[in-house]
Amino acid sequence: MSGGYILDHTAVRALAHGSIYMAARVFRSVETAQPLYVPALCLTQGLAESALADVRQQIEAAFAAPSFVFRPLDELGCWAVAQIAAERAVDTATAHAAHLGLSTGLPVLTSAAASYKQVDARVETESVP
Incomplete structure (x- = not known):
């Protein structure tokens, strides 16, 4: 460690x-x-x-x-999320959810879908009204 x-x-x-x-x-x-x-x-x-x-x-x-x-992050995931957040100018919570969405193919329930498209157009989202 x-x-x-x-x-x-x-x-x-x-x-x-x-x-x-x-x-x-x-x-x-x-x-x-x-x-x-x-x-x-x-x-x-x-x-x-x-x-x-x-x-x-x-x-x-x-x-x-x-x-x-x-879903916790291991150390490699932690650095991947930090990199996503820095490179795409999003908060770490958004980066973590996007990372999980990309790795599982599952949609992210959100009221801020544009933030996920800013990370990667492949992140599927479903709107929370």
């Missing part, structure tokens, strides 16, 4: 709440190409703990559905 950090749910929650330390850690990790590993369960719990009270219950119920499959 090449170093880096693992973010648990409390770190994800701190990042979601605007922690200056976490923002600086992310910035520094980007500058030094240091991976930040986020286990899927830590991501979902951290986000659920950060969600506004009026939508938290719906988010927790949705993520509890057995149909969700969280």
